[in-house]
Amino acid sequence: MxxxxxxxxxxxxxxxxxxxxxxxxxxxxxxxxxxxxxxxxDPAALDAARSALLRKRAGEVARHWPLLAAGLGADWPATFVRWAAGRPTAGSLRDGWDLARELRDRGTLPPLGAEELAVREAVDRYDGHRPPRHRRLPGWGRAGGAVAIQFAGRVRLLTPAPR
Known part of the structure:
Protein backbone atom coordinates (compact mmCIF):
# COMPACT_ATOMS: atom_id res chain seq x y z
CA MET A 1 0.00 0.00 0.00
CA ASP A 42 -10.67 7.78 24.23
CA PRO A 43 -12.94 10.47 25.75
CA ALA A 44 -12.65 8.96 29.25
CA ALA A 45 -8.86 9.04 29.09
CA LEU A 46 -8.96 12.62 27.82
CA ASP A 47 -11.27 13.64 30.68
CA ALA A 48 -8.90 12.04 33.21
CA ALA A 49 -5.90 13.82 31.70
CA ARG A 50 -7.81 17.13 31.54
CA SER A 51 -8.79 16.83 35.22
CA ALA A 52 -5.21 16.04 36.24
CA LEU A 53 -3.90 19.05 34.30
CA LEU A 54 -6.49 21.35 35.90
CA ARG A 55 -5.55 20.13 39.39
CA LYS A 56 -1.87 20.70 38.60
CA ARG A 57 -2.68 24.16 37.28
CA ALA A 58 -4.65 24.95 40.46
CA GLY A 59 -1.59 24.05 42.52
CA GLU A 60 0.64 26.30 40.44
CA VAL A 61 -1.77 29.22 40.76
CA ALA A 62 -2.04 28.62 44.52
CA ARG A 63 1.76 29.01 44.77
CA HIS A 64 1.48 32.47 43.17
CA TRP A 65 -1.74 33.41 45.03
CA PRO A 66 -1.44 31.70 48.42
CA LEU A 67 -3.84 34.04 50.25
CA LEU A 68 -6.51 33.64 47.60
CA ALA A 69 -6.22 29.85 47.83
CA ALA A 70 -6.15 29.94 51.65
CA GLY A 71 -9.16 32.25 51.74
CA LEU A 72 -11.17 29.80 49.66
CA GLY A 73 -9.93 26.88 51.78
CA ALA A 74 -11.38 23.52 50.80
CA ASP A 75 -13.35 25.22 47.99
CA TRP A 76 -10.14 26.33 46.22
CA PRO A 77 -9.67 23.36 43.86
CA ALA A 78 -13.32 23.22 42.78
CA THR A 79 -13.56 27.00 42.40
CA PHE A 80 -10.41 27.12 40.29
CA VAL A 81 -11.35 24.13 38.14
CA ARG A 82 -14.82 25.58 37.40
CA TRP A 83 -13.23 28.89 36.41
CA ALA A 84 -10.34 27.43 34.41
CA ALA A 85 -12.22 24.72 32.50
CA GLY A 86 -12.24 25.76 28.86
CA ARG A 87 -9.74 28.58 29.38
CA PRO A 88 -6.19 28.23 28.13
CA THR A 89 -3.64 29.30 30.70
CA ALA A 90 -2.10 32.75 30.59
CA GLY A 91 0.43 31.70 33.23
CA SER A 92 -0.09 31.09 36.94
CA LEU A 93 0.24 34.72 38.00
CA ARG A 94 -2.22 35.99 35.41
CA ASP A 95 -4.65 33.09 35.93
CA GLY A 96 -4.83 33.89 39.63
CA TRP A 97 -5.23 37.60 38.93
CA ASP A 98 -8.04 36.99 36.45
CA LEU A 99 -9.80 34.61 38.84
CA ALA A 100 -9.46 37.04 41.77
CA ARG A 101 -10.92 39.85 39.68
CA GLU A 102 -13.83 37.70 38.57
CA LEU A 103 -14.55 36.65 42.15
CA ARG A 104 -14.35 40.32 43.19
CA ASP A 105 -16.80 41.31 40.47
CA ARG A 106 -19.23 38.56 41.60
CA GLY A 107 -18.86 39.59 45.24
CA THR A 108 -17.44 36.21 46.28
CA LEU A 109 -13.78 37.14 46.81
CA PRO A 110 -12.72 36.08 50.33
CA PRO A 111 -11.07 38.72 52.57
CA LEU A 112 -7.58 37.21 52.29
CA GLY A 113 -7.92 37.14 48.50
CA ALA A 114 -9.15 40.75 48.51
CA GLU A 115 -6.10 41.87 50.45
CA GLU A 116 -3.76 39.96 48.15
CA LEU A 117 -5.44 41.43 45.06
CA ALA A 118 -5.30 44.97 46.49
CA VAL A 119 -1.58 44.62 47.20
CA ARG A 120 -0.85 43.20 43.72
CA GLU A 121 -2.78 46.01 42.05
CA ALA A 122 -0.89 48.60 44.09
CA VAL A 123 2.45 47.16 42.97
CA ASP A 124 1.80 46.16 39.35
CA ARG A 125 -0.30 47.27 36.39
CA TYR A 126 -2.30 44.52 34.71
CA ASP A 127 -4.90 45.19 32.06
CA GLY A 128 -6.04 41.59 31.65
CA HIS A 129 -4.35 41.22 28.27
CA ARG A 130 -0.65 42.00 28.52
CA PRO A 131 1.70 40.67 31.22
CA PRO A 132 1.74 42.65 34.48
CA ARG A 133 4.27 45.50 34.68
CA HIS A 134 5.77 46.95 37.82
CA ARG A 135 4.60 50.46 38.67
CA ARG A 136 7.30 53.13 38.83
CA LEU A 137 5.13 55.78 40.41
CA PRO A 138 3.08 55.44 43.57
CA GLY A 139 0.06 53.24 43.12
CA TRP A 140 -2.92 51.94 44.97
CA GLY A 141 -5.19 48.94 44.80
CA ARG A 142 -8.65 48.27 46.16
CA ALA A 143 -10.62 45.02 46.32
CA GLY A 144 -13.39 43.79 48.57
CA GLY A 145 -12.95 46.63 51.05
CA ALA A 146 -9.18 46.20 51.27
CA VAL A 147 -7.01 49.18 50.27
CA ALA A 148 -3.26 49.02 49.65
CA ILE A 149 -0.76 51.67 48.56
CA GLN A 150 2.71 51.44 47.11
CA PHE A 151 5.04 54.37 47.65
CA ALA A 152 8.83 54.55 47.43
CA GLY A 153 9.07 50.80 46.88
CA ARG A 154 7.07 49.89 49.98
CA VAL A 155 3.60 48.44 50.07
CA ARG A 156 1.19 49.02 52.92
CA LEU A 157 -2.22 47.56 53.46
CA LEU A 158 -4.11 50.63 54.67
CA THR A 159 -7.46 48.97 55.21
CA PRO A 160 -7.85 45.22 55.63
CA ALA A 161 -10.86 43.53 54.08
CA PRO A 162 -13.82 43.18 56.43
CA ARG A 163 -14.08 39.73 57.89
Missing amino acids: NGDEAAAAGHPASHPSGDLAARQAALVAALVAGGPAPVGF
Missing part, protein backbone atom coordinates in the same frame (compact mmCIF):
# COMPACT_ATOMS: atom_id res chain seq x y z
CA ASN A 2 1.54 3.32 -1.03
CA GLY A 3 1.17 6.61 0.90
CA ASP A 4 -1.89 7.74 -1.07
CA GLU A 5 -3.67 4.41 -0.54
CA ALA A 6 -2.83 4.46 3.17
CA ALA A 7 -4.11 8.01 3.50
CA ALA A 8 -7.33 7.08 1.70
CA ALA A 9 -7.76 4.12 4.07
CA GLY A 10 -7.36 6.46 7.04
CA HIS A 11 -4.10 5.06 8.40
CA PRO A 12 -2.61 7.61 10.85
CA ALA A 13 0.99 6.74 9.98
CA SER A 14 0.46 8.07 6.48
CA HIS A 15 -0.68 11.60 7.43
CA PRO A 16 1.62 14.36 6.22
CA SER A 17 3.42 16.36 8.92
CA GLY A 18 1.00 19.29 8.54
CA ASP A 19 -1.86 16.99 9.38
CA LEU A 20 0.05 15.68 12.39
CA ALA A 21 0.53 19.25 13.61
CA ALA A 22 -3.21 19.88 13.25
CA ARG A 23 -4.00 16.69 15.20
CA GLN A 24 -1.53 17.69 17.93
CA ALA A 25 -3.09 21.16 18.16
CA ALA A 26 -6.55 19.57 18.44
CA LEU A 27 -5.30 17.32 21.26
CA VAL A 28 -3.78 20.26 23.14
CA ALA A 29 -6.99 22.27 22.69
CA ALA A 30 -9.01 19.33 24.04
CA LEU A 31 -6.73 19.03 27.08
CA VAL A 32 -6.27 22.65 28.09
CA ALA A 33 -8.81 24.82 26.30
CA GLY A 34 -12.04 22.83 26.44
CA GLY A 35 -11.92 21.75 22.82
CA PRO A 36 -13.73 18.65 21.56
CA ALA A 37 -12.05 15.24 21.78
CA PRO A 38 -10.09 14.56 18.59
CA VAL A 39 -11.04 11.54 16.52
CA GLY A 40 -9.33 8.39 17.70
CA PHE A 41 -8.86 9.41 21.35
